[in-house]
Amino acid sequence: MSDTILFDYWRSSASYRVRIALNLLAIPYRSVPIDLLAGEHKQAEHLARNPQGLVPALSIDGQMLTQSLAIIEYLSETRPGSSLLPTDPPGRQRVRALSYAIAMDIHPVCNLGVVFHVMQQSKDPDAARSAWMRKFIGEGLAAFERMLDNPQTGEFCHGDQPTMADLCLVPQIYNARRWTVDLSVCPRAAAIADRCERLPPVARAHPDQVTLSNAKPR
Known part of the structure; x- marks a missing residue:
């Protein structure tokens, strides 16, 4: 293979x-x-x-x-x-909905190409970028927090082991902290992300843990 x-x-x-x-x-x-x-x-x-x-x-x-x-x-x-997707159809639907709320609603408007275009339209590109990120990440995570108000939420987004939804949440919380988003709007989501980050396989995936040959900070 x-x-x-x-x-x-x-x-x-x-x-x-x-x-x-x-x-x-x-x-x-x-x-x-x-x-x-x-x-x-x-x-x-x-x-x-x-x-x-x-x-x-x-x-x-x-x-x-x-x-x-x-x-x-x-x-x-x-x-x-x-166990990244539940075995039952309702569970899979919920995990996909949580995942899509981040990957299809927050992420696309905050990716590199969109944000670069926003910066080009402003006389203060850095300020425009920061304001854009805080607005869309903050609003998106506030909606995600409401989605977590569900009896199927457990130690993680769905139940008591990580699913695809948690794999989407962890990088988004990382981005939120990078752009100083007010996480008081999503305490449950932030707590779940922190819980995930304490798992060794998740911790090893963190950008700070990527090898220097891969990481090219600018």
Whole structure:
């Protein structure tokens, strides 16, 4: 079987989700950095892996997979004993809804391309970026907090073990703290993320733990 290779960027939320999944499922992998700030994701070599020019891309089982949630669902379906998605249809629907609330509602308006465009429209690009991040991350997490007001919420977003929803939440809370979002709007979500981060497989996926050869802070 060929090696598993993750093409990622150290601070990419989507890549962070997949790193957590690989670690939780104990899937050995090699990381190949794609420097978004240097535009490596738009070069022909990476476009051959992912025509969208995004990260992550995961080479596994003789295939090249893209889109973080689709990757996580694939891993959940192909690795025995995975609990990243519940076994019951209502549970899977709830976990997907929680995951999508972050990955499809918060993340897209806060990704690199959108934020760079916002900065270009402002006379104070850094202030515009910070205000944009705080607004959309804060509002999105406040809505996510309301979704957690559900009897199926346990130690984690759904029940008492991490699911795909937690894999989405952890990077989003990381981003919220990076942009000094007021987390008082989402105490339960923040507590769940903290609980996740105490798990060794999750801690190893943190951007600060990515090897120096992968991390390219700017």
